[in-house]
Amino acid sequence: FMPRIVVSPLKTIGEMAARHKAREMITLIAEKHDFHRPGIIDPRRHLSIMVNDIAFAGKDGLIAPQETHVSEIVAFARSWDHSNPLLIHCWMGVSRSPAAALIAALAADPDLDDAELAQSLRRASPQATPNARLIEIADTTLARAGRLVAAVNAIGRGADYQGDAPFVLDF
Numbered sequence: 001f002m003p004r005i006v007v008s009p010l011k012t013i014g015e016m017a018a019r020h021k022a023r024e025m026i027t028l029i030a031e032k033h034d035f036h037r038p039g040i041i042d043p044r045r046h047l048s049i050m051v052n053d054i055a056f057a058g059k060d061g062l063i064a065p066q067e068t069h070v071s072e073i074v075a076f077a078r079s080w081d082h083s084n085p086l087l088i089h090c091w092m093g094v095s096r097s098p099a100a101a102l103i104a105a106l107a108a109d110p111d112l113d114d115a116e117l118a119q120s121l122r123r124a125s126p127q128a129t130p131n132a133r134l135i136e137i138a139d140t141t142l143a144r145a146g147r148l149v150a151a152v153n154a155i156g157r158g159a160d161y162q163g164d165a166p167f168v169l170d171f
Contacts, residue, residue, distance in 0.1 A: 003108060004085040005101045007125065008166040009093035014038040016166050022087035024080055026073060026104070028096040029089075031063060041087070047076040053095045055132040065096075065133040070103060070141045077104035085168070093166060094158065099130035103138040105171045106148065112171055114144060118151035122158075124167040129158040 008016040010029065016022065017038040024045040029035065031050045037043065049069050052062040080086050086104060090096035098121060106112055121128055130152050139148040 002170045003082045003105075005104055005169045005171070006085045006087045006166065007093055007097045007101050007128075007169060008087060008089040009164045010035055010089055010091050012093075012164055012166050013087065013089050016089075017041055017087050020085045020087070020168070023084045024076075025087040025089070026076060026097075026100055027089060028069075028100055029091060033091065045080075047072060049073070051096065053090065053131060065131060065137060067137055067141065070134060070137045073100050073103045074107040074138075074141060077107035080104070080108060082108070092161065093164065094125075094127055094161060095129055095131045096134065098125060098128035099134035099138070101169050102130060102148065102152070103134065103142070105169065106138070106142050106144070109171060110142070114147040114151035115154065117171060118148075118155045120171060121169055122155040124169050125158065125165065127158040127161055127165060128167075 006016050006020045017040045023042050025041045027048040030052050054064050057064050088097045088100045135152045
């Protein structure tokens with residue numbers, strides 16, 4: 001049995017939830033973006049984090065990733081029972097949600113090797129570029145001693161955005 005995290009852009013969350021039988025979901029989206037939670041997702045098992053996809057301190061009303069956001073992802077992932085995949089989405093499925101997928105995987109299984117996990121992410125998604133600020137905060141929060149930052153830096157920036165490309169991260 002292998003835990004699975006499904007990473008999706010906003011527009012395919014309904015399809016991905018149904019296809020993978022996800023019952024739990026993490027949303028990372030800007031404050032003003034409305035969306036409809038798929039009916040298959042248990043409303044009590046839906047973590048919604050209002051955050052912009054920026055890698056620096058917020059300005060002009062933008063909300064930068066904060067320690068509290070990472071702590072919420074960690075706590076949610078640790079309470080996930082793994083019986084069904086965890087669905088994580090953001091606007092395009094390229095930056096915030098891949099970062100959250102790495103964070104959730106390490107929170108659920110602290111014994112994972114950061115470099116191997118990042119390589120799995122790259123294989124699953126050539127265009128993923130995990131949000132650097134979420135990764136830096138998570139490295140500290142999860143006591144990864146720089147390994148998570150180094151692993152994400154090692155896989156480099158993802159390929160140019162080619163359109164919506166949901167993917168599954170097995171770990």
